[in-house]
Amino acid sequence: MKKIFSAGMFVLIYLAVYYVFQYTYIIVATTYYYVSDTKLQNLEVMDWLNNKLPSAIVFAAAISFLVYAWIVKASKKKDIFDYCKFNPISLQKTTALVLAGLSLVSLNALVVVGISMLLPEAYEAHVENMMGLTSSGGLWMIFSVGLAAPFIEEVMFRGLITNELDKVMSYKWVLFIQALLFGLYHMNVAQGIYTFILAIFMGLTLHWTNSIWAPMIIHIANNLSSALMSEYIDASSDIVNIGFGIWIGLSLLFILPFTLKYLYKTRSEWTSEEY
Structure with missing residues (x-):
């Protein structure tokens, strides 16, 4: 029971650290701009906050990683890269x-279609949540959503x-609980459902490769491609929709099963x- 309680406390600490730094950045930034920028009074506050989300993600990711490294060093006496299996x-x-x-x-x-x-x-x-997250656009949004967020979330x-x-x-329970926490962490029913499913796949590849690079590569490829499409692809184009439909068929019927089978067999x- 003592070990379970200890593990639970560490899980809560890890979750809290990233949230605290992300929201601290937003609160401080909001306070600063309310005081120093009178034009803010004429803007929609939510639009302004959405534009700050990429910066909050990158800031929280960088500071949280340093804090996580300190926690692991102090409590586990290990380097975070070894502890998290950067093999x-x-x-x-x-x-x-x-x-x-x-x-x-x-x-x-x-x-998402099923949820709709x-x-x-x-x-x-x-x-609405996705539109807010990607409304700032540009390379900074792509970097934050496509690289910074997957990195710190995998860690x-x-x-x-x-x-x-x-x-x-047992790892069967680990697989389920980490996926459940990952889904709840997104605080959105629709996103929570598909991130739960995504986390199952990522947890399996972690287990199969004994390396955090496996789920991290999947996560980055997933987020980065989505961010690039939202920024540069015209979703209203018939050609784009036909091409994406073909990709859905190929990827789900052939590519995904083949890659997962390969990763399992090797x-x-x-x-x-x-402890």
Whole structure:
């Protein structure tokens, strides 16, 4: 029981750190601009806050990683890169992981379509949330959503939290709980559902490769491709929609099953952390 309580406390701390720094940045930035920029009074506050989200993500990711590194060093007496299993993986596996990440965009799209039919209010909230997140546009948005967020989220969920849970339960339960936490963390029903599914795949590839690079590559490929499409692709184009439809079919019927089968058949031995 003592080990379970300890693991639970560390999980809560890891979750709180990133949230605290992200919202601290937004609060400080909002206060500063309210005081120094009178033009802010004439802007829609939510639009302004949405424009600050990419900066908040990058700031929170950088500071949180330093804090996580300190926590691991102080409490586990280990380097965070070793503790979170930043183990090298082959070029062949990297290629398979990129393809898996791109294919999971198709799965996400189908899940969102299903949600739009079954839970229309949740779908509308999801669309509003995504529009707010990508409204700032530009390379900074792509960097924050496509690189910074996946990096720190993988360190947090598939690195630190997975290690804590793995000490006190079987990996089947670890797989489920880390995915559940990942879904709840997004605080949006529609996004929570498809990120739960995504986290199952990412947790499996972590287990199969014994390297956090596996879920991180999938996560980056997934987020980065979505961010690039939202920025540079015309979603109203018939040609684009036809091409995406073809990709959905190919990726779900052939590419995703093939890459997952390859990763499973070439799996490495999983190493658990000990207290």
